[in-house]
Amino acid sequence: MTECSNSLENFDFHKIFENWDDGVLITDSQGFVLMHNQAYLRLTFLPFDSLVGMNMRELIRKKYATNVASLRVLEDRQPVSMTHSNENGTIVVSSNPVFDTHGSIAVVVTFVRELTEIVRLREELMQAKEIEEMYFKYNQKEYSTTHNVPIAVSKMMNHTLVLAANIAQVAANVLLTGESGVGKDVIANYIHEQSSRKEAPFIAVNCAALPENLLESELFGYDSGAFTGAARAGKPGLFEAAQGGTLFLDEIGDTSQSFQATLLRVLETKEIKRIGAVKPIKIDVQIIAATNRDLEDMIKAGEFRSDLFYRLNIFRIKIPTLRDRREDIIPLSMYFMNLFNNQYHRQKRLSHEVLRQLTKYDWPGNIRELRNVIERMVVMSNGDYLSVSELPESLRNDFEMHPSVIVTGIMPINYAIEETEKQILTNALRTYVSTRKIGHILGIDHSTVVRKLKKYRLK
Numbered sequence: 001m002t003e004c005s006n007s008l009e010n011f012d013f014h015k016i017f018e019n020w021d022d023g024v025l026i027t028d029s030q031g032f033v034l035m036h037n038q039a040y041l042r043l044t045f046l047p048f049d050s051l052v053g054m055n056m057r058e059l060i061r062k063k064y065a066t067n068v069a070s071l072r073v074l075e076d077r078q079p080v081s082m083t084h085s086n087e088n089g090t091i092v093v094s095s096n097p098v099f100d101t102h103g104s105i106a107v108v109v110t111f112v113r114e115l116t117e118i119v120r121l122r123e124e125l126m127q128a129k130e131i132e133e134m135y136f137k138y139n140q141k142e143y144s145t146t147h148n149v150p151i152a153v154s155k156m157m158n159h160t161l162v163l164a165a166n167i168a169q170v171a172a173n174v175l176l177t178g179e180s181g182v183g184k185d186v187i188a189n190y191i192h193e194q195s196s197r198k199e200a201p202f203i204a205v206n207c208a209a210l211p212e213n214l215l216e217s218e219l220f221g222y223d224s225g226a227f228t229g230a231a232r233a234g235k236p237g238l239f240e241a242a243q244g245g246t247l248f249l250d251e252i253g254d255t256s257q258s259f260q261a262t263l264l265r266v267l268e269t270k271e272i273k274r275i276g277a278v279k280p281i282k283i284d285v286q287i288i289a290a291t292n293r294d295l296e297d298m299i300k301a302g303e304f305r306s307d308l309f310y311r312l313n314i315f316r317i318k319i320p321t322l323r324d325r326r327e328d329i330i331p332l333s334m335y336f337m338n339l340f341n342n343q344y345h346r347q348k349r350l351s352h353e354v355l356r357q358l359t360k361y362d363w364p365g366n367i368r369e370l371r372n373v374i375e376r377m378v379v380m381s382n383g384d385y386l387s388v389s390e391l392p393e394s395l396r397n398d399f400e401m402h403p404s405v406i407v408t409g410i411m412p413i414n415y416a417i418e419e420t421e422k423q424i425l426t427n428a429l430r431t432y433v434s435t436r437k438i439g440h441i442l443g444i445d446h447s448t449v450v451r452k453l454k455k456y457r458l459k
């Protein structure tokens, strides 16, 4: 090593170490601490004001550590490097022996460096790569508008499709459940398309959209003279129109108890009677019922007939929410982008940042909400690439996904404020690199962020 001894003599090494961002610790040949800087305590989260004079074995004895690099150096007489990860982040610790002229270890110098940021950046890079791969995969022709099979990349949704296809083979009646917008309509269609009935009609009825008497006459039809104003020849209902095919009864949870009783009879006898008629008509129709309501709760509340529920529940498909199958978000987004590009004669593209943001959001409105977001962006955006700034407000800010703050105890207000500030800043540091960005996200100015980070000794 080349050095200029004159100038080095003037250096205050303590001062240099103290201002160092990395942690530095020097121990003697017995493991006693000779010196360390504040960064060492901050990065290792050791709850001491000073370690000087303490033997590093003490840390193991007091269970602050299981493996101490500087002690390993004393045993192995060679440099040792190790990484430690916990809820506070990841650090890399490198310890090096310094030998005296007799070849004995004089001191061990240890450096501690924070890796959290690097680990986070690596994860982000991997995520970006994944998104890029997906982007190219799902931007191909097969995800163009001609795609008529439900988009399903996730294991969960593929499992749902297999179940649906199996049920389609046996033409059993099915109950589809799941939150609003998860794709119950789409799955009902898929079941029909997978069945041997696919050439016959698929008829969908929204039971909640019609008043009870109209719903019955629509479904069962009526005979001539059934009521004033009835057509002379009578009118076949949708059950008859769906002969040989599929009848999809959406929002079954919103029907009256008397309608439920009639439907149960139809399921059991496979016959219907037109209103005002005496003679029953045999029907050969696969019934698919769907609801986003909790029928079991409704039964408890006396709002849904348990006998109809048990009849329908023999084959039930619960369609998972979009937040439970995040792998489908990118393929669905690409699909909708192509769909609306064609529809509105646009050539928009989704940027990686937008895709990443879409995968992070919780989608309470499920696929319908995603579809609406993409449609709006395709129509409203100015540039070729849809950018994060064009996303709706709720999707732009991560923190809006976790808006509730729950306090479970009683404590001094100032302590609570400081503790909350500290936790929010720690969370923000995990996601954002720049203090300016943190200021923007937290709604405070940049200098306040810097001041608070210093105050809480956060980095």
Ligand SMILES: Nc1ncnc2c1ncn2[C@@H]1O[C@H](COP(=O)(O)OP(=O)(O)OP(=O)(O)O)[C@@H](O)[C@H]1O
Pocket: 149, 150, 151, 152, 178, 179, 180, 181, 182, 183, 184, 185, 186, 187, 250, 291, 292, 367, 368, 371
């Ligand atoms: N797997 C999918 N692939 C492509 N588009 C889908 C898929 N699932 C749902 N969609 C689209 O999402 C929107 C909502 O789906 P759908 O109407 O089937 O939901 P739902 O569960 O029946 O909702 P609700 O309970 O409110 O009636 C529709 O535009 C549909 O085309």
